[in-house]
Amino acid sequence: MTVSDTQFIAAWRTVLAGCNLKAGEQVTLLTSTDTNPQSLRCATVAASELGGIITTVELPPMNGEVSLSRDKLAYVGATALRGNKAAMAALKSSDLIIDLMLLLFSPEQGEILESGSRMLLAVEPPEVLLRMIPTEDDRRRVLAATDRLKRARTMTATSRAGTDFTCALGDYPILTEYGLADLPGRWDHWPSGFLATWSNEGSASGRIVIDRGDIILPFKSYVQDAVELVFRDGYLREINGGFDAEFLREYMESFDDPEVYALSHIGWGLQPRAKWTAMGLYDREATIGMDARAFYGNFLFSTGPNTEAGGTRDTPCHMDIPLRNCSVYLDGEPMVIDGKVIPPDQRAD
Numbered sequence: 645m646t647v648s649d650t651q652f653i654a655a656w657r658t659v660l661a662g663c664n665l666k667a668g669e670q671v672t673l674l675t676s677t678d679t680n681p682q683s684l685r686c687a688t689v690a691a692s693e694l695g696g697i698i699t700t701v702e703l704p705p706m707n708g709e710v711s712l713s714r715d716k717l718a719y720v721g722a723t724a725l726r727g728n729k730a731a732m733a734a735l736k737s738s739d740l741i742i743d744l745m746l747l748l749f750s751p752e753q754g755e756i757l758e759s760g761s762r763m764l765l766a767v768e769p770p771e772v773l774l775r776m777i778p779t780e781d782d783r784r785r786v787l788a789a790t791d792r793l794k795r796a797r798t799m800t801a802t803s804r805a806g807t808d809f810t811c812a813l814g815d816y817p818i819l820t821e822y823g824l825a826d827l828p829g830r831w832d833h834w835p836s837g838f839l840a841t842w843s844n845e846g847s848a849s850g851r852i853v854i855d856r857g858d859i860i861l862p863f864k865s866y867v868q869d870a871v872e873l874v875f876r877d878g879y880l881r882e883i884n885g886g887f888d889a890e891f892l893r894e895y896m897e898s899f900d901d902p903e904v905y906a907l908s909h910i911g912w913g914l915q916p917r918a919k920w921t922a923m924g925l926y927d928r929e930a931t932i933g934m935d936a937r938a939f940y941g942n943f944l945f946s947t948g949p950n951t952e953a954g955g956t957r958d959t960p961c962h963m964d965i966p967l968r969n970c971s972v973y974l975d976g977e978p979m980v981i982d983g984k985v986i987p988p989d990q991r992a993d
């Protein structure tokens with residue numbers, strides 16, 4: 645479904661105003677050869693209307709020869725900012741960066757944010773962005789969940805499909821995504837509406853069962869037969885099951901890096917306008933799968949890098965795996981039961 649420039653510019657205006665864009669601020673649009681031209685056009689108009697001083701930095705494509713997919717989340721860590729002093733200088737002197745390229749997981753992103761620039765990633769198709777314009781309610785609920793997660797020392801996940809998993813928390817920061825880069829040094833992603841953290845090193849243990857219908861990213865497939873993952877000492881040690889297990893095992897092995905098996909971020913989805921079904925209606929390369937990452941009541945875990953959290957695990961393979969119908973507990977207190985969000989201050993219904 646296409647959207648009109650008029651509608652899309654208005655959406656960008658709402659989001660940029662929500663990012664506290666003020667007249668006279670330096671706004672840099674970060675683009676690459678595959679940036680959505682309507683996003684670039686409409687973001688530029690909206691930022692100009694709000695009085696931003698606009699610069700566009702276009703960087704060359706990267707990792708084409710090593711990645712097995714055109715999805716930029718299929719090979720992370722190294723970006724075209726590496727060694728690019730001119731682009732880094734422009735980005736570090738920006739008040740607000742609109743990332744239409746996908747810089748996530750690079751050490752350069754951390755350096756830019758430390759300089760105080762705020763950064764909003766937006767690479768999903770225009771109609772997906774339009775459906776999930778961040779709201780004050782999204783922000784309130786995600787922040788309420790963040791307050792609870794900050795105090796947690798253990799996370800447990802269970803499901804009728806057989807998940808029985810636990811990890812210790814507290815050593816890493818919280819990833820709070822409500823879709824607005826509204827504070828200095830803040831990174832966010834439009835569309836989103838979820839939160840996560842990273843487990844303490846070596847603590848992840850137990851079994852996660854990816855059930856029929858659950859999603860594996862970046863494959864962008866709905867699993868057809870259950871996959872059993874066994875975690876011990878913080879790492880994924882066994883991948884058991886049929887075809888889907890074999891596919892996942894072989895893909896992860898292809899990176900030839902033991903760090904791909906570490907547990908990465910772990911959390912739950914709070915976005916009611918993100919839909920479990922949406923990904924099934926798209927060509928695989930038309931989206932990065934934010935509906936899957938954010939849908940309301942999911943249990944989302946991932947494997948691979950922790951550089952986003954200030955850690956040193958820099959590995960290019962990052963699997964995001966959102967599950968339905970799970971229960972998630974913090975220190976025994978339910979956040980989600982059978983896919984239903986429980987705490988009143990996190991609920992959207």
Ligand SMILES: [Fe+2]
Nearest residue numbers: 909946962964
């Ligand atoms: Fe992720």
